[in-house]
Amino acid sequence: MTDGIVIAGGGLAAQRAAETLRRAGYADGLRMVCAEPHPPYDRPPLSKEVLTSERRGDSIRFRADGWYVENEVDLLLGVRAAVLWPDERVLHLSDGSALRYDRLLIATGARPRELPTLAGYRNVSTLSSLNDALALRDVLASTARLVIIGAGFVGLEVAASARQLGAEVTMIESAPAPLSNVLGPVGGWFTDLHRFHGVHVITSTTVTAVEGDDRFRLLKLASGQEIRADHVLVGVGVSPDLDWLAGSALPTSGVPVDAEGRSQAEAIFAAGDAALTFDPQLARHVAGSHWERAARQGTRAARAMLGLATGEPPLESFWSDQYGIRINYLGHAPAADAYAVDGDMDATDFQVTYTREGRPVAVLLVGRPRELPQARKLMTNGGSLELLARN
Template sequence: MTSRTTTGSTDGIVVAGGGLAAQRACETLRRAGHDGPIRVVCGEQHAPYDRPPLSKEFLAGELGPDELRYRPDDWYREQEVDLLLGERAARLDAHARRLALDGGAVLRYDRLLIATGSEPRRLPGVAGRDNVHELRTLADAQGLREAIAAGRRLAVVGAGFIGQEVAAGATRAGARVTIVEAAAAPLAAILGEELGGWFARLHREEGVEVLLSARIARLHGGRGVEAIELEDGRRIDCDAVVVGIGTQPATGWLAGSGLDPAGVLVDGAGRTVAPGVFAAGDASRPFDARLGVHLRTEHWEAAARQGAAAARAMLGLPVAASPAPSFWSDQHGVRIQYVGHAHGADGIEIDGDPGARDFTATFTASGRPVAALLVGRPHALPALRRRLEAHHDERTAA
């Protein structure tokens, strides 16, 4: 792992970003026989590592930093994958095929993969506050783990999956947790209020205070937030705050490049409109043939698949059609999985017992399944995915 600049005419394949999509692209390139230079621009001082455990096992103290790594140092040396740690993409000249880094170096690429991921949306008024945390990086998770000692009061702003996982992990660590959610139910925009209400009940049953339709009026305290005051006058005293109100693509550095800084538009193989430039993971907006639109997926499985697909496309190899997107979450010892797109669904079928944390909720559109939420049923996912794919194929053929 170095930060040197190649003196030849090109730096070969350059990967901007050091997350999962980048890692899978490097692995795929080498497995497919590519023997040219590969240089990975990693914004952090860490080699690529797995991020989902940050809000689960790592936060609970069950995993250490080394256990998160995708590969040991020897793998990168043996595969001749050059990691530029602590460097970030700063500017792209797609016409000249040059990538400028924030440290001043310029890389000349044959092909470029944009895989810079996403960044948290900021809550107004928290800049500079010592005890306000986000959870996107290993450093974020290390700081948060120190802040959730037993008995401490943690306020989680936002009840998306990351916020809920943090709440579950902090509760397990002994912290007293309050979730503050502006919507009428967690995940209401994705799953609807009925299923969103199930998530609220899950956390309440585990001792988490869940405040819904709760909008923040002001923050009290100096360098640290001591309390959150809501618009209805309620006050949540806290020792630490976690903000989880969504993410946006970390692609502002693409301004002026001809690519969309709001998320790079790509086809099913990760190709952009710029010659030799590909994108994958949270930084991209792949075309979804099922919905007929470009759509960010923002999940582990999608990033892995897209990184591998872009690598194959770089080498002129065939790329398989993408399956229905899916992701998982672990909360209070319950495995929760989601597959498909519920947007446009007009019905929900429940199989099982939500009260027992064992059920499948299938979303339908005109009687056809388009998505599903599985709770406590990890082994049912493959069959359900096949069912969704079969109905999609029938609809396409019709």
């Protein structure tokens, strides 16, 4: 007798997998091992509405308690996947118990990277969970000066939310512009946007030293600048949250999977931020921390577990909201050798199409959510821009 399908992780990919399994008629045991004390919830609002409004934690839940009862999904809250024995098909949990699975989905997501220079200070935090967001909301209610280190999407969104709340915001980025590793020179547009809204954006520098006791007071930058602030949010990217796989023979740096979410280990699948998917454009397995990717991979892995068709793999895509502007991004711009801008960057109404040898490899839409279907068509079509224009 086994515990049926076990899902390690209780986020988006896990939730989608559970829903898909039950919808497809899977009727045996289904357990979700969730490290957090909260039932599965959606993360994008954490850097947006949860900070700027009194939005309660339960308003971002995927499903009410009744759904888990009706669908016989056994939610194990506040318990971590701790040790995996793949040969025995046994997952040991942090409470000392163990589950024997038929199939296992690894969906433990990613955790924020930390900066050693800032480790241990009480007024330094990261943003990944609901508890992090509620704590940051409290900080912003009483904090006048916020420093954000790292101008990735989460850092940019928190900057926008904190400005909306009236905080004084300084953003420090080691690259020449926000997102320049993803978007190239177009990243400079984000510098202009945030400066326009009053953010003090400092690029091409890093924090080299900190002064303070248990709370930092002063940051010293490689550029020679010194910054006094009340709180620092570190937003320098994420890494798959897989330390618990140590000793299992599966990699702790991300689980490579095929297009259906299968890992190389028997009966083990992975989805979402914990999984590395093969990108034909880049010709290698890549990590990703995107909502749509996690949602679709959770669904696909669940279908593959039941031997059902999964369809075409999804395009890489991401959205962000900053100062009321919707930003959409599809594909992989770093693979590009050219780009073209259509529209008015000053009016926050434009599209950037990235190409390699004339073929589209990525699209950035700013203030044009309605163009998303057309951009998807452009990317999935894979044809040249001239061909698309003629069609």
